[in-house]
Amino acid sequence: MRAAVMHSPGSPLVIEERPRPRTGSGLMVEVLACGVCHTDLDLLGSELTRTPHVLGHEVVVAGPDGEPCLVYGSWGCRRCLHCRSGDEAMCPDVVIVGVHADGGYAEALVVPDESYLYPIGDLDPAEAAPLADAGATSYRAVRRAMPATRAVVIGVGGLGQFAIQWLRLVADCSVTAVDTAPDKLHRALELGADEACPPTAEMEPAPVVLDFVCTTESLQLARSLVERQGRIVLVGGGGGTIAVGMEAIPYETWVTNSIMGSRSDVTTVLEHAQRGNVDCHVEELPLDDADTALGRLREGGVTGRLVLKP
Ligand SMILES: [Zn+2]
Ligand SMILES: [Zn+2]
Numbered sequence: 078m079r080a081a082v083m084h085s086p087g088s089p090l091v092i093e094e095r096p097r098p099r100t101g102s103g104l105m106v107e108v109l110a111c112g113v114c115h116t117d118l119d120l121l122g123s124e125l126t127r128t129p130h131v132l133g134h135e136v137v138v139a140g141p142d143g144e145p146c147l148v149y150g151s152w153g154c155r156r157c158l159h160c161r162s163g164d165e166a167m168c169p170d171v172v173i174v175g176v177h178a179d180g181g182y183a184e185a186l187v188v189p190d191e192s193y194l195y196p197i198g199d200l201d202p203a204e205a206a207p208l209a210d211a212g213a214t215s216y217r218a219v220r221r222a223m224p225a226t227r228a229v230v231i232g233v234g235g236l237g238q239f240a241i242q243w244l245r246l247v248a249d250c251s252v253t254a255v256d257t258a259p260d261k262l263h264r265a266l267e268l269g270a271d272e273a274c275p276p277t278a279e280m281e282p283a284p285v286v287l288d289f290v291c292t293t294e295s296l297q298l299a300r301s302l303v304e305r306q307g308r309i310v311l312v313g314g315g316g317g318t319i320a321v322g323m324e325a326i327p328y329e330t331w332v333t334n335s336i337m338g339s340r341s342d343v344t345t346v347l348e349h350a351q352r353g354n355v356d357c358h359v360e361e362l363p364l365d366d367a368d369t370a371l372g373r374l375r376e377g378g379v380t381g382r383l384v385l386k387p
Pocket of ligand 1: 134
């Protein structure tokens, strides 16, 4: 089978023929579509990933009956409290597809079993793929930040675009979107944001600030925009930090980070997508263009989600 393989940190992906993955204790499935996420860029540049490695954690596959299914990509121990409550993303021993195990930048992959496959019904596989992470991770962040009547979303990339929609759809929350790119600010308004502005603009503080960038600069902005007793939710992979201390954050502010969705988050985002409530704007590219896709994401000129198709 063909796969886009990462051989060493920072070097371009290599399209190559590989043996089909061994089924072993899992289930081998054909990949129909795989989203390209900013996390893939971070992984590509990191020393942590085992190599050779196949990226891709937003995957739609053909299930055993050929039915298109979204892969729930957090594979836990299935014994701990988190796993038993359906929140395998929180398992201390979690294996994430495309991060710890080979992912969807390939024609096939192995999932632990059928319980990790969520049928997508009539949804287009390419449009559904980003729901696995961009959709469900942002949904989890919004769910944990609510209730609130107003929120600031920093970063209108893949996750931020979904977050704006969840805030309007699920929480009926008014949204201020912040980004440096004018086309993303335009996109934020299309998706229902009440206002959209660059980080340098004068903004009203809000009870909730969701940071999908998480550089030191964006975190400083988040801290300056959150109200007393508000919530700052960190989701982005920017690697920045801010000090937390008695006088360092507004009084009684909660600061939390947030990761991939639970099984029920994935079910909920799929239901919304199937009802036509969600705008999943994607651009399809052939698997062979995986490296080009990552390059475009790195340059920042992508407004919708890039999705690879084998
Ligand atoms: Zn991701
Ligand atoms: Zn577990």
